[in-house]
Amino acid sequence: MGAQADxxxxxALSLQTHRATNLVGEMGTGKTTIxxxxxxxxxxxxxxxxxxxxxVRKWQREVKATVPSANAVIVRTISDLxxxxxxxxxxxxxxxxxxxxxxxxxxxxxxxTRHVVAGSxxxxxxxxxxxxxxCCPACFSPVVDDEGLPLEEADLGRKKHTCEHCHGPLxxxxxxxxxxxxLADYIARRVPGYFDLLLIDxxxxxKARGSAQGLAAGTLAEACKSVLTLTGTLMGGYSSTxxxxxxxxxxxxxxxxxxxxxxxxxxxxxxVERISRKSGEDDAYEDGRxxxxxxxxxxxVEKPGVSPAVxxxxxxxxxxxxLADVASGLPEYTEEVRLVGLATSDSPDxxxxxxxxxxxASQLEAAVHEALAKGSKRLxxxxxxxxxxxxxxxxxxxxxxxxxxxxxxxxxxxxxDTDRYPKERALLDLVEAEKRQGRRVLVYVTHTxxxxxxxxxxxxxxxxxxxxxxxxxxxxxxxxxEEWVANRLKEGxxxxxxxxxxxxTGLDLVDFPTIVWQEVxxxxxxxxxxxxxxxxxxxxRPVRVVYLxxxxxxxxxxxxLVARKLKASLAVEGELDDGGLATFGDDGEDLLMALARxxxxxxxxxxESLEGLFAGLRQSERELEARLGEGADREHETWVQSSNCxxxxxxxxxxxxxxxxxxxxxxxxxxxxVAGGQQLRLL
Numbered sequence: 001m002g003a004q005a006d007x008x009x010x011x012a013l014s015l016q017t018h019r020a021t022n023l024v025g026e027m028g029t030g031k032t033t034i035x036x037x038x039x040x041x042x043x044x045x046x047x048x049x050x051x052x053x054x055x056v057r058k059w060q061r062e063v064k065a066t067v068p069s070a071n072a073v074i075v076r077t078i079s080d081l082x083x084x085x086x087x088x089x090x091x092x093x094x095x096x097x098x099x100x101x102x103x104x105x106x107x108x109x110x111x112x113t114r115h116v117v118a119g120s121x122x123x124x125x126x127x128x129x130x131x132x133x134x135c136c137p138a139c140f141s142p143v144v145d146d147e148g149l150p151l152e153e154a155d156l157g158r159k160k161h162t163c164e165h166c167h168g169p170l171x172x173x174x175x176x177x178x179x180x181x182x183l184a185d186y187i188a189r190r191v192p193g194y195f196d197l198l199l200i201d202x203x204x205x206x207k208a209r210g211s212a213q214g215l216a217a218g219t220l221a222e223a224c225k226s227v228l229t230l231t232g233t234l235m236g237g238y239s240s241t242x243x244x245x246x247x248x249x250x251x252x253x254x255x256x257x258x259x260x261x262x263x264x265x266x267x268x269x270x271x272v273e274r275i276s277r278k279s280g281e282d283d284a285y286e287d288g289r290x291x292x293x294x295x296x297x298x299x300x301v302e303k304p305g306v307s308p309a310v311x312x313x314x315x316x317x318x319x320x321x322x323l324a325d326v327a328s329g330l331p332e333y334t335e336e337v338r339l340v341g342l343a344t345s346d347s348p349d350x351x352x353x354x355x356x357x358x359x360x361a362s363q364l365e366a367a368v369h370e371a372l373a374k375g376s377k378r379l380x381x382x383x384x385x386x387x388x389x390x391x392x393x394x395x396x397x398x399x400x401x402x403x404x405x406x407x408x409x410x411x412x413x414x415x416x417d418t419d420r421y422p423k424e425r426a427l428l429d430l431v432e433a434e435k436r437q438g439r440r441v442l443v444y445v446t447h448t449x450x451x452x453x454x455x456x457x458x459x460x461x462x463x464x465x466x467x468x469x470x471x472x473x474x475x476x477x478x479x480x481x482e483e484w485v486a487n488r489l490k491e492g493x494x495x496x497x498x499x500x501x502x503x504x505t506g507l508d509l510v511d512f513p514t515i516v517w518q519e520v521x522x523x524x525x526x527x528x529x530x531x532x533x534x535x536x537x538x539x540x541r542p543v544r545v546v547y548l549x550x551x552x553x554x555x556x557x558x559x560x561l562v563a564r565k566l567k568a569s570l571a572v573e574g575e576l577d578d579g580g581l582a583t584f585g586d587d588g589e590d591l592l593m594a595l596a597r598x599x600x601x602x603x604x605x606x607x608e609s610l611e612g613l614f615a616g617l618r619q620s621e622r623e624l625e626a627r628l629g630e631g632a633d634r635e636h637e638t639w640v641q642s643s644n645c646x647x648x649x650x651x652x653x654x655x656x657x658x659x660x661x662x663x664x665x666x667x668x669x670x671x672x673x674v675a676g677g678q679q680l681r682l683l
Contacts, residue, residue: 001030001326001327001537002325002326002327002328003321003325003326004029004030004033004034004321004326007023007025007034007038007319007321008034008037008038008041009038009041010319011023011034011035011038011042011228011319012038012041012042014317014319015038015039015042015044015197015226015228016042016043018226018316018317019225019226019227019251020221020226020227020228020229020249020250020251020317021226021227021228021229021317021318021319022203022228022229022231022234022249022314022317022318022319023035023038023228023229023230023231023318023319023321024231024232024234024318024319024320024321025230025231025232025319025320025321025322026232026321026322026323026532027232027323027528027529027532027533027535027536028323028326028508028532028535028536028537029232029321029322029323029325029326029537030326030537031201031230031231031232032058032059032062032063032066032201032230033062033065033066034230034321035199035201035228035230036062036063036066036067036070036093036199037066037067038228039091039197039199039228040066040067040070040091042197044091044196044197044226045090045091045092045196046090046091046092046094046194046195046196046197047091047092047093047094047195047196047197047198047199048094048096048187048195048197048198048199048220048224049063049093049094049095049096049199049201050096050098050101050198050199050200050201050217050220051095051096051097051098051200051201051202052097052098052201052202052205052478052505053097053098053099053100053478053479054477054478054479054480054481054482054505054507055201055505056074056095056096056097056479057074057479057482058482059072059093059095059201060072060073060074060093060095063093063095067091067093069091070091070092070093071087071088071089071090071091071092071093072093072095073092073093073094073095074095074096075094075095075096075100075183076097076100077100077180077183078181078183078186081094081183081186081187085191085194094195096183098205098213098216098217099213100182100183101182101183101184101213101216101217101220102182102184102212102213102215102216103178103180103182103212104180104181104182104185105173105174105177105178105179105180105181106173106174106176106177106178107160107171107172107173107174108157108171108172108173108174109153109156109157109170109171109172110137110169110170110171110172111134111135111136111137111143111153111156111170112134112135112136112137112140113132113133113134113135114132114133114135114140114142115130115131115132115133116130116131116133133150134150134151134152134153136163136165136166136168136170137168137170138163138166138168139163139165139166139168141163141164141165141166143156143161143163143170144164156170156171182216184216184217184219184220184223185216185219187219187220187223188219188220188222188223191223192222192223193223193224193225195223195224195225196224196225196226197224197225197226197227197228198220198221198223198224198226198227198228199227199228199230200217200221200227200228200229200230200249201230201505202230202231202505203229203230203231203234203245203249204231204232204233204234204241204245204525205505205525206218206244206245206248207241207242207244207245208244209244209262214244214248217248217249218248218249221248221249227249229245229249232528232529232532233524233525233528233529235306238266238270238302238303238304238305239265239266239269239270239271239302239305239306239307239310240262240265240266240270240302242265242269242306242310243257243261243262243265243266244262246313246314247259250313250317252313253313266302268307268309269306269307269309269310270302270303270305270306270307271302271303271304271305271306271307272300272301272302272303273300273301273302273303274298274299274300274301275298275299275300275301323535323536326537327537330535330537330539331535331539331540331541331542331543332542332543333535333542333543333545334542334543334544334545335531335545335546335547336544336545336546336547337546337547337549337559338426338546338547338548338549339549339550339551339556340422340423340426340548340549340550340551341354341422341550341551341552342354342357342391342422342550342551342552342553343419343421343422351413351415352415353391353394353415353421353422356390356394356412356413356415357387357390357391357394357412357553359412360386360387360390360398360410360411360412361387363400363409363410363411364379364382364383364386364387364400364409364410365383367379367383367400367402367409367410368380368383376404378402378403378404379402379409382400382401382403383400384554385451386398386400386410387553387554388519388520388554388555388558389447389451389519390412391421391423391550391553391555392423392447392453392518392519393447393451393453393456394414394415394421395414395415395416395417395456396414396451397411397412397413397414397415398410398411398412399411417456420460422550423518423548423549423550424457424460426548427443427457427460427461427516427518427548428460428461428464430514430516430546431461431464431466431494431495432464432466434514435466435494439513439514439541440493440494440495440496440511440512440513440514441494441495441496441512441514441515441516442495442496442498442509442512442514442515442516442533442534443457443495443496443497443498443515443516443518444498444499444500444515444516444517444518444519444521444530445457445497445498445499445518445519446499446500446519446520446521447519448472448473448499453518453519454470454472454497457497457518458470458497461494461495466494466495467491467492467493467494467495468493468494468495468496468497469488469491469493469495469496469497470496470497470498471484471485471496471497471498471499471502471503472499473499473502481502481503481507482507485507485509489511496509496512500517500521500526500527500530501526501530503530503533504525504526504529504530504533505529507533508533508534508536508538509533509534510534510536510538510539511534512533512534513534513539513541513542513543513544514543514544514546515530515531515533515534515543515544515545515546516545516546516548517531517545517546517547517548518548519555520547520549520555520558520559520562521562522558522562524562527562531545547559
């Protein structure tokens with residue numbers, strides 16, 4: 001459909017000339033179909049697909065629909081993999097869950113005990129003359145750390161060690177755990193080079209440096225001849241979120257940067273702020289020995305945004321695709337913020353949601369300030385989580401305990417559960433209005449464990465006559481979620497309550513044209529992915545996304561920070577305006593740390609501009625889509641006429657990517673590079 005064919009040809013061409021290729025496609029553009037077709041068009045016979053566990057069946061289904069002659073097989077064990085290798089059948093698509101790729105057997109320390117006679121007379125008298133030493137089970141050498149001090153079993157149980165004498169492992173398999181072996185390691189050690197292509201779905205989920213799934217994906221990338229990555233959200237707002245994604249799958253990045261060079265990457269392509277503390281009495285921690293030089297402690301903080309120079313790591317082997325390029329006739333997509341006030345009472349002495357929130361906030365602020373004055377940050381997490389969650393869980397009350405002393409530092413009692421509080425009433429009004437129009441509502445809730453509010457929300461909605469279903473992680477296996485949702489739709493539900501992380505990838509929820517964020521999500525990846533679950537090919541109704549938050553609370557400030565991170569995230573995908581390349585100030589720091597820094601600020605300061613911020617984000621997207629659409633045919637013809645490639649001429653370069661690239665070049669020419677402070681010149 002639309003530009004899908006162009007992107008398929010572009011990715012196939014890139015796969016023939018680059019070891020790694022990236023497809024950054026907006027949610028709903030059909031990346032599964034595009035990736036499958038590009039791999040087949042490029043001539044790969046053996047393709048390994050790495051995807052989230054709840055998408056393995058969908059991948060198998062769509063591979064067979066895209067390439068009917070393909071042999072699409074789901075593997076879960078080594079036996080499955082070997083059976084597929086022996087059976088053959090080309091083209092072969094082996095579909096592997098990332099959980100099966102990364103999970104291994106349990107391990108425990110492997111030790112031997114050697115008894116020796118104590119050295120001194122005092123030790124012999126005190127210990128009976130015999131001392132037990134922890135030794136290597138292979139060479140019986142004492143197990144010590146870098147400083148020569150003996151290591152205990154508890155130390156060896158935290159991290160795998162090797163003997164410094166014989167270099168043997170000081171760990172072994174724990175037979176009490178599951179009997180399994182990570183398929184990523186098996187493929188890398190036993191059949192390296194067997195697969196022509198590694199096709200990685202949801203690439204952004206492998207961004208963390210030390211995550212098991214990220215390490216497994218990197219291992220598989222080294223074991224396969226080529227790599228094609230698919231994602232809808234490449235960047236999470238900070239340049240550092242790109243580093244390990246590109247390092248693991250791009251040989252060109254590995255040639256220039258080492259595995260531990262994240263700070264070097266950020267200093268070159270990111271936006272950083274260096275803060276040196278200095279008071280009137282001079283806080284220098286060091287004086288020059290022979291001069292008046294003074295040294296000050298400097299803290300470096302990464303800010304949202306990215307230098308345009310980073311895009312030269314992407315443009316050569318990355319296809320960018322927007323939903324408007326695929327299906328220009330999609331219904332309207334709108335996002336809006338609805339701020340509601342906390343419930344108050346007629347008398348200031350009567351309990352109310354507003355009074356208890358202010359009481360909780362003041363108690364926590366006093367305790368946190370006291371802890372920070374002593375150099376401890378242990379209460380920041382409790383402060384943030386309590387104030388973010390309490391307004392929605394006020395019927396449960398709140399009690400915050402200092403983890404350092406087990407004393408209660410803040411507490412407010414529960415409010416009556418028979419009342420309907422402002423955000424709940426706003427949700428009820430919205431669901432009722434949508435139901436009258438025949439529209440189902442998808443409600444995202446982030447507190448589903450210790451502060452679970454899904455039970456109360458379900459009760460409130462049920463009492464109002466709405467049919468509600470709640471999807472929980474521990475009740476529905478990932479691979480069965482698509483089927484579970486389909487069954488609930490057959491039962492005629494009106495509202496689906498779910499944590500956004502359970503449905504953020506892969507699931508098509510076009511039956512829910514209205515999405516309500518009942519609570520704030522902190523991850524840009526999750527928010528962007530989950531908000532587009534119903535705005536995709538096949539949707540015939542206008543899609544509404546509504547963010548609910550309490551005015552004058554930490555919730556509204558958190559929503560403001562997320563909106564600013566969203567703007568920086570879109571910069572890498574072609575939406576480069578002045579704000580996307582600028583420092584956003586304290587509002588743009590890491591969400592939780594930025595909220596922590598606002599302890600002494602009035603959190604309601606930006607409430608009035610919050611609706612406009614989200615409206616501006618959507619308006620900038622519309623303007624970008626209009627720019628991409630103008631002259632696309634003209635640029636397409638120009639590239640076709642200048643091409644001599646053996647592949648079909650049409651679509652050698654994605655039309656939208658051409659427009660994006662030209663837009664980026666213009667930005668580069670008019671923007672000062674972060675590194676060196678000199679203007680970039682394109683020759």
